[in-house]
Amino acid sequence: MKRSLDQQEELFAPGHRACPGCGEAILCRMVLKTTGRNVIVVSPTGCIETFTSPYLYSPWRVPWIHPLFENAPSIASGIAGVLKAKGMDKEIKVVVIAGDGATFDIGLGALSGMFERGDNVTYICADNEAYGNTGFQRSAATSLRASTTTEPAGKLSLGKSRPKKNLPAIATAHGIAYVATTSIAYPRDLQRKVKKALNIDGAKYIEVSIPCCSGWGFDPKLTIEVARLGVQSGLVPLYEIEAGEITKVHKIKKRVSVEEYLKAQGRFRHLFQSEKGKQELVKIQEVADHNIERLGLL
């Protein structure tokens, strides 16, 4: 992993039909550069399936399967089971790359089963905090006060009324081998964590923050910039959990206010337009402050 990303083998071919500036496509490319060829990838229904698999075309230069929306973990368990039965589980890794809707909502039961069984699968959640493929509806991963098409800001609403589900904590509660959060703005951090997960036997969970320019409302050229602001604000903390304990955090080098992160995105625009909205900004800043203090991010 010493070589730069550009020098690593390109296993996610160009020419797919993701939106310009798509964070998820960047993630797929980075993950495959980390895994190399000896991998089987499972992706549930979502943006990835839509933009990578129009019949007769595929950017996947590794074996890839899209089953259903809610069963990628159990499909992966079946694949891992065959590899184990055939004695190939050391040589070939099983990786899921799934959206947050599949992970936090509809597929959570199957994911919990896979975690509890400790199947040898690296599960990577591409978290854009909503159902991006179908018009940016609310998911359990949507951040507090973000406007989505099913919980929009309006005269009586300030967007999502509940905080984001803490899935890394849920994963950790299963006693799985490795849990990590990372961001596409930090490719070295991302690649190191994926590499580490691949070399641990058992179930692993990695949550990756991937800004969605069309859903979040920012210029496609700013995807990495917005991802970085999320981390620098403390709203997207990057950490690792092994054996139930936080073992490493990514320190924030240049801290920014949550306002700086939120004002870069259309989905939080309403918070800057009313007194009530501004009060919510204070609460969101408290969330970031709490993350920074709790995890020692500075």
Place this chain on the structure above:
Amino acid sequence: MDEVRVVEGSQAIARAVKLCQPDVISAYPISPQTHIVENLAQMAADGELKSEMILVESEFSAASAVTGASAAGGRAYTASSSQGLLLMTEVIYNAAGMRLPFVITGVNRSVSAPISIQIDQQDSVSLRDSGIIQFYAESSREAYDMHLMAFRIAEDPEILLPVMVCIDGWILTHNYEQVVFLDQETVDRFLPPFKPQQFLDIARPLTYGSHAEDDVLMEMKYSIHDAMIRAKGRIKEIIDEYAQLTGRYYSGLTEAYRTEGAEVILLGMGSMMGTAKDAVDEMREKGIPVGLIRVLCYRPFPYEDILAGTRGAKVVSVMDNNFSMGSEGAMGMDLKAKFCNLEDHPLVLNFITGLAGREVGKETIWQIVDRSRVIESMGRPELESYWVDLNKEILPSGGVP
């Protein structure tokens, strides 16, 4: 040397599955399960079975795990029943669409509400349109043989579809019956290791589960149907091969019983057809011209065999152990659909029998045959389906027959 033993139906099936040596066995206990996977789990715990046991959190995941296993090029097995089969439904469509073979035992039980653990075929019949091949066993020994053949059929390069072997709950799963077990060597000759031409192979990467639109989706769906239709011939060849190797002969996708010269032919599937055969014997002794056709393979639907077997009969009385609400029994509809464009065909009557395990005894069969002969003599049925032994006294509406 073949081993003869009296065993529970579930045990017989578990022994058949063991001989097939799946790479992956996946199972969820409730909704409800049977002793089949418990037996397999014990074999694995004792080191007699090498399969990876994936003990999932739902039938949705049980079906998914075997789908994933099949995609990875492995042989896979699961079992379910009732609510569990319905929960699997979305996955079964998906697996059939990706042409991923595996074998499921479908233990027939009622579908909620009202909740019941008693027997009927509503669960598996509800999966009839999904692309899964469906067999229905009459006895435990037949279920044993069907499981061995099911893997061959599912994995056949011309078929490549999931196969479900349906057995009636309690009557077959929990009944003790004499079964002659085959040895591993014989089964290995019949069922070689699964070596699919395509799978999730790092040496030859493939994309499974693509997004398709109107330009190809119809052709993809047609190809599943086409495989099903062509499977009819392959299934017969595989049954013949099994017969040559084991001396156990099955007549094909259907079994005709005393149909020669029969004016009334009963059509049905599952364990109730054993009772129906006894009733047919009684009627034949009394000179009543009645016979029976048992459907062993429901999808693909063997209508050619049924047409041939019912030629010359005055009436075919279809006994459905299921019902399509707002219409009629599934096999009744199947047969009427196949007969309607023929110039000359027997009258088709539809009898709904034995839901939630309501006893289908010999007297029930007598009642169906008597009624069929009366309706036939009058020309046409007044109803498209008749619910047998319906207790009108407890129906709020007073009930239609």
